[in-house]
Amino acid sequence: MEMEEKEFVEKVVQVNRVAKKTKGGNRIAFSVLVVVGDKNGKVGVGLGKALDVATAVKKGISLAKKSLITVNLKGTTIPHVVKVKRGAAKVLLKPAPPGTGIIAGGPVRVVVEAAGIRDIVAKILGSDNKASNVYATLEALKKL
DSSP: OHHHHHHSEEEEEEEEEEEEEETTEEEEEEEEEEEEEOSSSEEEEEEEEESSHHHHHHHHHHHHHHTOEEOOOBTTBOSSOEEEEETTEEEEEEEOOTTOOEEOOHHHHHHHHHHTOOSEEEEEOSOOOHHHHHHHHHHHHHHO
């Protein structure tokens, strides 16, 4: 188990506090969006929900590990330009020459770093929703 923890990089993208009205008052829980990757072409996303943040993060990590996808890399970048629309989120990923680094906004940057891509130019064109943008980025990486 200890080796598995070191194998993957885990990043929490978003912590959301959600409340539900019940007869006895408010029921408060947390939903946590987690990105997991091995920095070597594998990346996954999980949305864990629980009554406390720590448990939600654990659930998110285990869900992310189950949904791992393999990304086709060309050296330190991606093979070609890809544009994806998923829901309201639109994401554009472009390959970049070595030494460029990761030029990308928050949610896209997290997914791309976890996948192990070192040179890329990315743009979020649609939604501001972090979860939507993470899923759109994952969709784009699947298309490669």
